[in-house]
Amino acid sequence: MKYVLEIENVSKFFYGLVAIDDLTIKVKPGQIYGIIGPNGAGKTTLFNCVTGIYRPEKGTIKYKGEDITGMSPHKIAQKGVLRTFQNIRLFKEMSVAENIMAGCHTKSQQKWYHSILHTPFYKKDENKYWKRVEELMEFFNLTKFAMTPTGDLSYGNQRKVEMARALAADPELLILDEPAAGLNENETIELTNIILKIKEMGLGIMMIEHDMDMVMKLTDYITVINFGKEISQGVPSFVQDDPRVVEAYIGSDDEEDEV
Template sequence: MKYVLEIENVSKLFFGLVAIDNLTIKVKPGQIYGIIGPNGAGKTTLFNCVTGIYKPEKGTIKYKGEDITGMSSYKIAQKGVLRTFQNIRLFKEMSVAENIMAGCHTKSKQKWYHSIIHTPFYKKDNEASWKTVEELMEFFNLTKFALTPVGDLSYGNQRKVEMARALAAKPELLILDEPAAGLNENETIELTNIILKIKEMGLGIMMIEHDMDMVMKLTDYITVINFGKEISQGIPSFVQDDPRVIEAYIGSDDDEDEE
């Protein structure tokens, strides 16, 4: 499998306004792919198209060679594309363990009656799921919070729970929407190390992030978008020095002259 995700000539419009303009992006297994750009550039809209929240007006999105364009979100998740959100979405009254367990249900083969009559399949599946939960809590250093309601955790630990829940569904593509948002310096360093460990598992990772130090340390390849259109693409060192990227973020001398 050469690419885990292929976004080909994708465009998305809202009431005639172009949010995504003819984007093409290809993510390899085991690659951390960064999507960066100024606020309002269309980054989250792109992720929403990939995960089935929006359907693009043009182009195709393929996961492991299969066309998933316009497929419903839950089916895309079942196939192995999982995401976190810029604004954390967890079950705040439920414990850490229960939140992570919810991710296991994405790939569960249980039928509704299995849990009622506690079939051998139910017991085996349930035991495997709890083992996954335990392993992920250990991986994210959350074991001591296993029974703690998620709403009582720090923001940084809530971020880790959200990522653990996504990994519980055993994805092959993990999509992170501003994972460092709201984190302090130490939490950001910890998260950076966690993402590198996730990469070692062989997952493809796409991430939106405004922390440029984090982006440059983590990513293997970057696409920069502005007003929904690609303005640069390449390895971090190339993108960082691209005049088009610098202009998009801080403006040009011409802009200053106009003021």
């Protein structure tokens, strides 16, 4: 498999206004692919197209060679495309372990009646899943919070739970929307190291991030978008010095904290 994800000539409009304008992006397995650009550039909209929240008006999106354009978010997640959100989405009253467990069920073949009837099929799967939850809590250094409601955790730990939940579904493509947003410096460093370890597992990772230190450290390749259009792409060192990129950020109000 050459590419885990192929976005080809994708466009998305809202009320006739273009939010994504003819983007083509290809992500290889084992690669961290960065999407950067000023606020409102269309980055989250692109991720929403890939994960099935929006259906693009033009173009195709292929996951492992299969056309997934317009499939439901549930179906796409089940196939192995998992994500975290710019604004963390967790079950805040549920414990860390339960939230991660919910991720295991994304991929599960179980029917609803297996859990009600406690069939042997259900029990076998549940044991397997709890083992996986334990492993993930260990990996993310969350074991001591296993029983803590996620709403009581620091922002940095909530991000880790969200990432653990995504990994619980065994993704081959992990999509991270601003993973360092709201984190302090130490939390950002910890998360950077975690993402590098996830990369070693061999999955494709796509990420939107404003923290340029993190982007430069992590990404193998970057597409820069502005007003929904690609304005540059290449390895981080190239993109960083590309005059078109520098100009796009100077033209926006958020150059201070981004580039």
